[in-house]
Amino acid sequence: KAGVTQTPRYLIKTRGQQVTLSCSPISGHRSVSWYQQTPGQGLQFLFEYFSETQRNKGNFPGRFSGRQFSNSRSEMNVSTLELGDSALYLCASSIIIRAETQYFGPGTRLLVL
Amino acid sequence: QQQVKQSPQSLIVQKGGISIINCAYENTAFDYFPWYQQFPGKGPALLIAIRPDVSEKKEGRFTISFNKSAKQFSLHIMDSQPGDSATYFCAAIPASGGSYIPTFGRGTSLIVHP
Numbered sequence: 001k002a003g004v005t006q007t008p009r010y011l012i013k014t015r016g017q018q019v020t021l022s023c024s025p026i027s028g029h030r031s032v033s034w035y036q037q038t039p040g041q042g043l044q045f046l047f048e049y050f051s052e053t054q055r056n057k058g059n060f061p062g063r064f065s066g067r068q069f070s071n072s073r074s075e076m077n078v079s080t081l082e083l084g085d086s087a088l089y090l091c092a093s094s095i096i097i098r099a100e101t102q103y104f105g106p107g108t109r110l111l112v113l
Numbered sequence: 114q115q116q117v118k119q120s121p122q123s124l125i126v127q128k129g130g131i132s133i134i135n136c137a138y139e140n141t142a143f144d145y146f147p148w149y150q151q152f153p154g155k156g157p158a159l160l161i162a163i164r165p166d167v168s169e170k171k172e173g174r175f176t177i178s179f180n181k182s183a184k185q186f187s188l189h190i191m192d193s194q195p196g197d198s199a200t201y202f203c204a205a206i207p208a209s210g211g212s213y214i215p216t217f218g219r220g221t222s223l224i225v226h227p
Contacts (some may be wrong), residue, residue, distance in 0.1 A: 004156070033215075042119075042219035043157070043202060056213040090156050098213050100145045100206050104156030 002027065004093050004105035012111045018079040021108045025072050025093030031055075032074040033102060034066060037088040049074050050097040078110075086112045116140050117205050119218025127226050132190040134221045136203035139184065143205035143216070148177065148188050151200045151220075160201070161188070193225045 005024045013019050025032050033056075034046040045058040049068035066076040072093075078085055088109050092102035119136045126132050136146075144165055149157035163170045163177040163186065170177045176189040190197055203218040 040219075043204075043217035045215050048213070058214050092156070098209060100147070100162070101159055102215075104149075104158065106154065106156050 004091055004103055006089075006091050006105040006108050008108060009106065010109045010111075012113065013081050014113050015081055015083060017081050018077060019081060019110060021076045021089055021091075021110075023074045023076070023091030023093075023105060025074070025091075026103055029093035029095050029103070030072050031094045031097050031099060032068055032072065033092045033094070034074070034076050035090040035092065035104075036060070037090055037107070038086075043090070046076070048097065055097055081112045083112050086110060116216045117203060117218045119203050119221060121221060122219070123222045123224075125224045125226065126193050128193065128195060130193050130225075132193045132197070132223055132225070133187055134201055134203070134223070135185065135187045136205075136218050137183075137185045138205045138216075140205070140207075140216075141184070142207050142211050144208040145206040146177070146179065146186050147204050147206065148175075149202040149204060149217075151202065157202055190223075193223075195225045195227045198223055198225050 007022045031050045033048040035043050037043045048056040052068045063079045068074045088107040090107045091105045094102045117138045147162035148160045150160045151157040161172050161175045165181045174191045179186040200220045202220050205216045
C-alpha cells in the first residue's frame with residue numbers, strides 16, 4: 001500500500017506571496033492532519049480534516065488554512081507568507097479522526113525569502 | 114508554550130551503548146505517548162508507544178519507561194547501532210473528549226558511532 005505523498009517536495013516563495021501544498025493520504029485513510037516542523041519549535045499541530053471538514057485546530061493564525069476533498073486528499077494554504085513560515089510542512093493520515101497512530105508523509109520544504 | 118519538554122537536544126553514543134532520551138509533560142489530559150523516529154528527508158515514523166497505565170513497554174531493543182506521578186517518560190535504545198542514527202521525537206496525545214492538539218517534543222538528534 002502506498003504511503004502518504006506530498007507535493008511539491010520543495011518550494012521557494014517570497015514574502016507576501018501565498019502557497020498551496022498538497023497531501024494524498026494512505027488509501028482508506030479518511031483523516032489528514034498537518035504539522036509545521038522547524039528547528040526552533042519542533043513539530044506543531046496545525047489542523048486536522050475528516051470527511052471534508054476541519055475537526056481540530058492548533059494555535060496558528062488564520063493565514064494558515066486547509067481543505068479536504070471527497071477522496072480524502074487535502075491541501076494546505078498559507079497566505080501572506082512571512083519569513084518565519086519557512087519550515088518543513090508535514091502531512092499525516094489516519095483511518096479515524098483523533099487517531100493515536102498517524103502515518104507521516106515526507107513533507108514539503110518551504111523556504112520564504 | 115511548550116507542553117512536552119524533551120532532552121537532550123543531541124546525543125552521541127558508541128555502537129553497542131545505551132541511548133536514553135527523556136520527556137516531561139505538563140497536561141494530565143494526555144493519555145497516549147508515542148515516540149517517533151525521523152531520518153533525513155523522511156517524515157517521522159512511529160517507533161513505539163505507551164499508555165499511562167503501563168510503567169514500561171519493550172519492543173526489541175526499544176523500551177519506554179513511564180512515570181505517571183512525575184509526568185515523565187523516556188526512550189531507551191539498547192545495543193545502539195549506527196542505523197539508529199536519526200532524530201527522535203516524543204509526543205503526547207490528548208484523551209478523547211477534550212481539545213485535540215497532539216504535542217511533540219523538540220527532538221533529539223542521535224548519532225551512534227561505529
